[in-house]
Amino acid sequence: MKKLALKTLIPAAFIASAISTTPANAVAKFKINDESTVWISLLLQLRGEWTEDGQVDGSGWRSDFYIRRARILFGGTINKYVDFFVETDNPNMGKDKKVYDNSNNFIGYKSDNDTKTFIQDAWIRLKFAKEFNIVMGQILLPFSHNNATGATSLLGLDYNLTVVKFPPTSHFVWRDYGVEVMGLVSLPKGSLDYRIGLFDGVESVRGTGVTVNKDDNYRVTGRLQYNLFDSEGFYYKGTYLGKKKIVSFGAGIDYQKDGAADNYTTPTKVDDYKAWTVDMFIDYPLENGDVPSFQIGYIDYDYGNTGHANDGTAIYAQAGYLFSKQMGIGKIEPIVRYQSFDSSSGTDDSGLYLGVAYWIDGFRANLKAEYEIDGGDGKDQDVFTIQAQILF
Template identity: 30%
Template sequence: MNTATAIALLVLVAAGSASASDAAPADATAAPAADAKSPPLDAKPAPLEKSLSYGVGLRVGGGETTQTAANTVGVSSLDVRPYISGKIHPMVKFSANLDLNNTDASRIHVLDAVAQFEPDQLFNVWFGRFLPPSDRANLSGPYYQNAWLYPDAVNGYPSIYAGRDDGFALWGQTSGGQFKYQGGFFTTDANTPAKQGIYAARLTYNFLDPEPGYYNSSTYYGSKQILAVGGAVQYQRNGIPTATGKQDLLGFNFDALFERPLLGGDALSLEGAYYDFEQGNQGQSFFVLAGYMIGQKLGIGKVQPMVRYQQLMPTGGGTSTHVLDGGLNYILDGHNARLAFVVQHRDLPAVASTTTFQLGVQFQE
């Protein structure tokens, strides 16, 4: 092999090496693209978020009642409420609650059974048994109010049990509960004539912190700044039996709640409501309530003195009903754990006045 031939071979080998070296990065870059795979056509979507919650509420209360006849003593309130709620789709939910109460021969009642379609905060549909649009006290219920005893002297709205009716409601809210509307059609009997159902509606506006959701509370124990006003109306054709037949029921109310946290963890609560059942029911009524929670703990809880006055003025005059409550709440964990001592004096028409001293315990989990 001569020198010229050797040089030619070296040039060819070098050119081949350079070509191979230049091609390598292109192959390396292309490899990931070749490995990338598109989702198969039969791939299943991510599962929807579902949930199931359960709990129980318990209220036990009792004491002594003094009257002109012999005094009585005993446990006057035994209430157990199992709670179940769930979500099968972000827009589809349900609630199912039972109630066992010693004041009704210890029978188990269907308290709530609600199918909830909630596509948007502005528009929701509930169907089943639940609290209809009514006053704040009713929408709070006994477990979420300031006082231990429910204000039973003032409310004349019809119900099946514990304020509940069967029917449906349209409701919505803006700004997470700043403004709320509720309206619906309800019955108290499975065989109610079509023209004798209950039409119910309510509007609520919160000037300070919002109250989200269908229900509300009558105190937040200083966790919110509340200035809320609301009003409700219910109408039922031939809803009230009379000696000569039936009369229409037309009832309405206005209510307000003011609650403000103060220095040191204290909290002031003021609540009031006015009712008018002039057509076909008992007349006009109102209640006012004041409570003050002391922020400094006493032991493991906080003390809240409270006082409430109720008055009912019957249609057409006559003797009014007066009910005065005063007591101390001992707050362990908000509405989930509290103790209460209450004194209630009742002056009722044609009935001897009574004074009740009662201790109460409430737990929820």
């Protein structure tokens, strides 16, 4: 740990100084006419990562600096009934990847500079009323609170990635192509956020004596969320930093007939794919200005009789406590996360993460650090990560 502390001290100090200037605006907006506007924004997340026993010979702490996310966000309104959003990404650029020789022996690492910029979100929304909207395009699947949260506003360092087990060929970074109906219905106490859509899902693939999704069935994905106090937006947030009072209870379903397979390249078994989830999210400012945050979710994935490794159950939980008192140029929030996936095939994967966020200017400028205690994927390696974020 002493060597790790020395190796991370200088990079951490450099990153802190690099983002100490507060951005002037989070979004650049332009007025086209009385009804139309467009806006553009940039998300940049830079990371330093240290992996225990990660060097080529299996000893020491291996360091890795890379770009976790570099996104251009672009959107606007045509009029009060129509808006749109497009987002690019270039994730994990420069992240170390393993190198093998001609005999497939592991010989070292190199920075992955072959990543490409791609369209990650692209949708048009027709807003007939607050209670009834239609969204078409490449859309973040409306399933769990975890996977429907925007990357710009996460509580911890990243998503609970281990618990997302959609069929491998059914999504692109948790997005799918289709049409979704959504709305917010006011209730005597609180509101109901509903979202349900038809998507491409798993496409037809012929295998050995079977065909995955031979009838080109739609994927049906939907979510209901009851908000006791304030409601959330199109993209959920991992925390609202005291700007909203959130107490919500959600449930989601994901289904496609003949969408499960033992192998999505050369299938020999096919069955229906089914998944469901329940979750709770609390992010509630106290009278003294502090903000406790807590989220928990459970997911059940059913791949029928195919024996696919993604068949199983998952649980995730995360909590934070934002202190309202200013500490230097920002505010401190200790954070803890836990995620676990229990596969029906007998392979378990879990992790405990102890972290802290330093909110310099909310989501527009912040520093995060996290120590992962690896507890179940067979690697037996701890990982320490620091990240700087700019949202401008």
